[in-house]
Amino acid sequence: MARANAAYYATHDPFADFTTAPEISQVFGELIGAWATIVWEQMGRPASLALIEAGPGRGTLMQDARRATARIAPQFHAAARVHFIENSARLRREQAMRVPDAAWHAALDTVPTGPAIVVANEFLDALPIRQFEYDGGAWCERYVEDGAFELLPAERPVRAPRHSEAGSVVEVAEAGCAWVTRLAKRLARHGGAALILDYGPGEFSSGDSLQALRDGRPADPLCEAGSADLTAHVPFMELAETVRAAGARAWGPLPQGIFLTRLGLWQRVGMLARANPLNAEAINEAAHRLAAPSRMGYLFKAFVITPVSAAAPPGFEAV
Numbered sequence: 052m053a054r055a056n057a058a059y060y061a062t063h064d065p066f067a068d069f070t071t072a073p074e075i076s077q078v079f080g081e082l083i084g085a086w087a088t089i090v091w092e093q094m095g096r097p098a099s100l101a102l103i104e105a106g107p108g109r110g111t112l113m114q115d116a117r118r119a120t121a122r123i124a125p126q127f128h129a130a131a132r133v134h135f136i137e138n139s140a141r142l143r144r145e146q147a148m149r150v151p152d153a154a155w156h157a158a159l160d161t162v163p164t165g166p167a168i169v170v171a172n173e174f175l176d177a178l179p180i181r182q183f184e185y186d187g188g189a190w191c192e193r194y195v196e197d198g199a200f201e202l203l204p205a206e207r208p209v210r211a212p213r214h215s216e217a218g219s220v221v222e223v224a225e226a227g228c229a230w231v232t233r234l235a236k237r238l239a240r241h242g243g244a245a246l247i248l249d250y251g252p253g254e255f256s257s258g259d260s261l262q263a264l265r266d267g268r269p270a271d272p273l274c275e276a277g278s279a280d281l282t283a284h285v286p287f288m289e290l291a292e293t294v295r296a297a298g299a300r301a302w303g304p305l306p307q308g309i310f311l312t313r314l315g316l317w318q319r320v321g322m323l324a325r326a327n328p329l330n331a332e333a334i335n336e337a338a339h340r341l342a343a344p345s346r347m348g349y350l351f352k353a354f355v356i357t358p359v360s361a362a363a364p365p366g367f368e369a370v
């Protein structure tokens with residue numbers, strides 16, 4: 052999955068296959084800029100900090116966030132240095148057009164240590180997962196051989212649901228949990244907060260969530276590796292456990308619609324609509340797509356990592 056996605060992102064325009072929240076409405080990135088500003092104030096307004104985005108895609112979220120902070124929070128804007136974690140050369144070129152003063156990294160480890168605010172939208176769902184299948188007697192791991200799944204005895208214990216039947220699938224987001232562990236340790240030690248937005252359940256669950264999109268349509272994940280975008284649901288409850296085990300605090304997951312509404316989505320949308328009456332309908336429709344429970348408002352979740360002693364991050368006060 053890791054190799055297939057690296058090949059896919061290196062050779063394809065992913066936005067021909069799927070659309071993400073920052074590409075739907077400028078308000079998404081603007082609200083995240085406002086969120087980061089408040090977090091910076093809660094941190095005691097450090098004179099310099101890293102504003103890190105993992106998997107920035109076209110760079111649209113950060114471009115919108117930076118435009119907003121330049122206007123509403125010039126001191127925060129000046130204190131923050133943008134660092135992008137991206138391994139696709141093709142997407143790095145797109146990002147440089149929108150955020151020319153960013154620094155690029157292949158992984159979190161090379162971003163200079165110190166206080167940091169981290170954002171990751173639809174990043175963790177692209178990281179590889181492991182899948183385990185119950186064959187009726189024992190748990191096996193799914194491997195890929197000649198374009199098909201092959202079951203081999205599981206080499207690690209599987210957290211199995213109580214009533215598993217032959218064919219039941221359990222996923223382990225090993226790479227995502229490892230990434231979150233490194234991030235949580237860094238934040239616990241040097242201060243800051245991370246905002247992770249992605250799709251996945253808000254409770255412990257099991258089942259096969261591996262999906263492939265090729266040419267904008269659902270496809271067989273095993274067919275022509277590297278030609279389709281592979282994703283899996285992000286297991287937020289497991290991530291929360293991982294964060295706590297790493298010595299940091301987890302907030303959420305909170306449905307995206309509630310999170311954005313608490314940050315002022317509808318106030319900002321109202322302002323934009325009044326300023327652009329000819330586009331008011333499209334501006335409102337885009338916000339509904341992000342926030343309505345039947346669209347992206349419920350399946351997508353907001354999840355925050357902070358040091359244990361930090362105040363509630365914006366949007367999470369009432370949780």
Ligand code: SAH
Nearest residue numbers: 060071106107108136137138139172173177
């Ligand atoms: N956040 C963007 C793009 C989401 S697509 C948006 O919301 O529009 C996933 C992004 O993660 C792409 O930029 C992809 O190149 C990047 N990515 C995927 N796997 C990665 C990895 N292992 N390391 C670094 N970047 C990765």
